[in-house]
Amino acid sequence: MSQIKALRGRALSRELAGACIWIVLGLYFLIFSYQIREPLTLNKFDPGPSLLPKIMGVLLICGGVYAATKTLATRDCKRDDRNSRGSRLLAATVFFYIFLLPVLGFHIATAIFGVFSMVIMSVGPGKSLICTLAIIALIHFVFVNLFAIPLPGFMGS
Amino acid sequence: MIDQLVSLLDAQILIPWILAMTFGIFVGSTPGLTATMAVALIIPLSYPLEREAALAMVIGVSFTAIFAGDIPATFLRIPGTPASAAATLDAHRLATQGKGKQTLLVNLLCSTLGGIIGVFLLMLIAKQLAEFALQFSPYDYFWLCLLGLFLGVTVSSGGRTGLGLLAATVGFAFALVGVDPLTNQSRFVFNYEEMSQGLNFIPAMIGLFGMSEVLKTAIGDSSRTDKQLTSGPFHLVKSLGLMVRHLPTIVQSVFTGTAIGALPGAGADIAAWGAYGVAEKTTSNPTPAFGKGNWKGVIAPTSANNAAVAAAWIPALVFGIPGDAVTAIVLGAFIVYDITPGPALFESGNADLIFSIALMTQVLLIPAGLIGISVFSQVARLPKGVVLTAVVIFSVVGSFAMNSSIVDVWVMFAFGVFGLILERQHVPLAPLILGMILGPKIEEYLRKGLIISSGNFTEAFASGISIILSSLLVLIVFASLLRAFSSYQGK
Numbered sequence: 001m002s003q004i005k006a007l008r009g010r011a012l013s014r015e016l017a018g019a020c021i022w023i024v025l026g027l028y029f030l031i032f033s034y035q036i037r038e039p040l041t042l043n044k045f046d047p048g049p050s051l052l053p054k055i056m057g058v059l060l061i062c063g064g065v066y067a068a069t070k071t072l073a074t075r076d077c078k079r080d081d082r083n084s085r086g087s088r089l090l091a092a093t094v095f096f097y098i099f100l101l102p103v104l105g106f107h108i109a110t111a112i113f114g115v116f117s118m119v120i121m122s123v124g125p126g127k128s129l130i131c132t133l134a135i136i137a138l139i140h141f142v143f144v145n146l147f148a149i150p151l152p153g154f155m156g157s
Numbered sequence: 158m159i160d161q162l163v164s165l166l167d168a169q170i171l172i173p174w175i176l177a178m179t180f181g182i183f184v185g186s187t188p189g190l191t192a193t194m195a196v197a198l199i200i201p202l203s204y205p206l207e208r209e210a211a212l213a214m215v216i217g218v219s220f221t222a223i224f225a226g227d228i229p230a231t232f233l234r235i236p237g238t239p240a241s242a243a244a245t246l247d248a249h250r251l252a253t254q255g256k257g258k259q260t261l262l263v264n265l266l267c268s269t270l271g272g273i274i275g276v277f278l279l280m281l282i283a284k285q286l287a288e289f290a291l292q293f294s295p296y297d298y299f300w301l302c303l304l305g306l307f308l309g310v311t312v313s314s315g316g317r318t319g320l321g322l323l324a325a326t327v328g329f330a331f332a333l334v335g336v337d338p339l340t341n342q343s344r345f346v347f348n349y350e351e352m353s354q355g356l357n358f359i360p361a362m363i364g365l366f367g368m369s370e371v372l373k374t375a376i377g378d379s380s381r382t383d384k385q386l387t388s389g390p391f392h393l394v395k396s397l398g399l400m401v402r403h404l405p406t407i408v409q410s411v412f413t414g415t416a417i418g419a420l421p422g423a424g425a426d427i428a429a430w431g432a433y434g435v436a437e438k439t440t441s442n443p444t445p446a447f448g449k450g451n452w453k454g455v456i457a458p459t460s461a462n463n464a465a466v467a468a469a470w471i472p473a474l475v476f477g478i479p480g481d482a483v484t485a486i487v488l489g490a491f492i493v494y495d496i497t498p499g500p501a502l503f504e505s506g507n508a509d510l511i512f513s514i515a516l517m518t519q520v521l522l523i524p525a526g527l528i529g530i531s532v533f534s535q536v537a538r539l540p541k542g543v544v545l546t547a548v549v550i551f552s553v554v555g556s557f558a559m560n561s562s563i564v565d566v567w568v569m570f571a572f573g574v575f576g577l578i579l580e581r582q583h584v585p586l587a588p589l590i591l592g593m594i595l596g597p598k599i600e601e602y603l604r605k606g607l608i609i610s611s612g613n614f615t616e617a618f619a620s621g622i623s624i625i626l627s628s629l630l631v632l633i634v635f636a637s638l639l640r641a642f643s644s645y646q647g648k
Contacts, residue, residue, distance in 0.1 A: 050344075094368070121545060
């Protein structure tokens with residue numbers, strides 16, 4: 001029983017956090033819209049470049065407040081029991097991959113990421129290495145050889 | 158038109174075109190990869206090519222990926238794209254009876270026929286609509302875009318209109334980042350030069366659809382492979398016979414798909430379900446029952462979804478309002494190739510080029526589809542971990558290749574994580590794109606209207622078109638509120 005309560009509490013917190021996303025985004029657009037300078041040559045009938053950001057900011061705040069109030073009032077929250085550990089781990093891996101990309105270059109960074117990513121998704125190390133090398137070769141051929149599109153080089157070269 | 162068709166038979170156009178369509182088959186037939194992502198990923202590859210070849214690649218992929226989504230839907234009961242969800246019912250049931258390949262052949266032929274009729278309808282209707290669109294004032298466009306946005310949000314939110322509206326608002330707000338087109342004033346740039354062009358749309362799309370899907374799917378054991386792939390022989394004569402026998406269903410579904418696809422925001426997935434529903438309602442005593450392996454259940458959605466892809470271009474080409482996420486990205490690509498949607502498109506001859514490519518794509522779909530069914534369905538049997546990793550690498554490289562900018566890769570990643578968070582909150586993602594696409598247009602037309610009318614907003618209700626469009630908007634808002642209220646009362 002207490003476990004169900006804890007789960008419901010966690011789901012409720014998640015719903016409230018979701019509502020907060022709208023409020024934070026709304027505040028961001030509203031506050032920084034005041035930093036947009038009105039040009040001196042502005043047509044007097046043009047409401048200017050800051051009007052819509054202000055409206056969007058206010059709408060997001062109102063929407064977020066409404067969503068939060070509704071969640072609190074009804075205690076209505078959809079339980080999401082999915083394990084997000086895999087998502088978080090992969091997101092962190094991708095983050096480091098993108099971080100390493102301009103430093104190590106496409107080929108080395110992708111080789112490290114590819115093998116690591118496949119291994120954490122339960123693919124055998126040998127198979128991971130072969131598949132990663134195949135993907136790198138395919139991308140190199142398509143982007144560099146076929147279409148002459150540069151890929152990130154070692155140390156930004 | 159004939160000249161355009163002949164000019165497309167150049168090896169420099171045909172080779173990348175067929176390769177792109179094969180790529181579309183690969184992406185569309187891979188569960189988790191969407192038609193939207195296929196189009197987003199092909200754009201960077203099309204950059205170095207001649208305009209005709211580049212357009213052929215982009216348009217080719219947009220049609221191919223929708224058909225290809227039916228391959229895993231038939232074999233594995235996993236829709237490759239949302240538009241293939243309806244195919245998981247009867248098509249999969251037929252596949253389990255050992256008719257997998259024949260089902261997909263019927264599917265391919267119906268997709269082709271549906272696409273051809275859809276493109277012809279597009280050619281017939283679009284020109285007339287374009288001439289009508291010349292009479293539109295900025296305020297008329299403002300109402301049309303607002304109506305398109307609201308309609309799109311209502312349809313694509315799956316009953317979560319409130320959350321859909323919030324997502325559209327966020328998309329609208331994101332689209333405001335960068336230089337204001339009317340005054341050249343920077344907004345939310347913070348002296349960061351790379352942001353002055355705004356958030357790049359393509360990396361945002363790849364992140365929102367591709368990366369978020371990968372992050373969402375990377376849960377649990379990813380080492381398994383699906384080996385229940387059922388295969389039987391192709392029966393060309395039998396398949397053609399089935400098509401002839403069900404011609405009324407094909408025509409009915411194409412018209413249903415066209416009508417739904419032409420509505421901004423509706424898209425191929427709703428068209429497929431709509432056609433399936435119409436086919437079910439108009440068939441008395443179906444044997445076998447729908448959902449139990451009825452051929453009409455295969456033919457109706459597949460004819461409709463390709464027709465809907467063509468129809469989604471009616472508002473996109475005429476008004477610049479994308480009917481769905483795929484068209485939104487294709488529209489973005491058109492702008493890159495200096496093709497501006499709107500009435501002027503029909504004067505410049507670009508419309509003929511687009512129609513020719515769309516028509517030819519339907520014909521090329523048959524060989525590409527046959528290769529796809531035979532070869533690329535094997536991709537669905539690869540370990541999930543390999544497929545997901547490949548998607549991440551393609552997403553990263555695809556985003557980087559746009560401008561050779563690592564900032565675009567970070568934008569893609571940020572949108573991927575943001576998309577995942579939104580999906581966890583049960584927020585529909587499609588309205589966010591609609592907001593990003595239509596937001597700047599709404600702002601531009603509103604401000605232009607205000608400038609032309611000397612700040613008098615009552616002018617926004619002066620023309621007949623404005624009155625009709627604003628009344629429709631009010632009606633839709635009212636209907637949504639009424640539905641929300643009645644469902645609240647029901648609880």
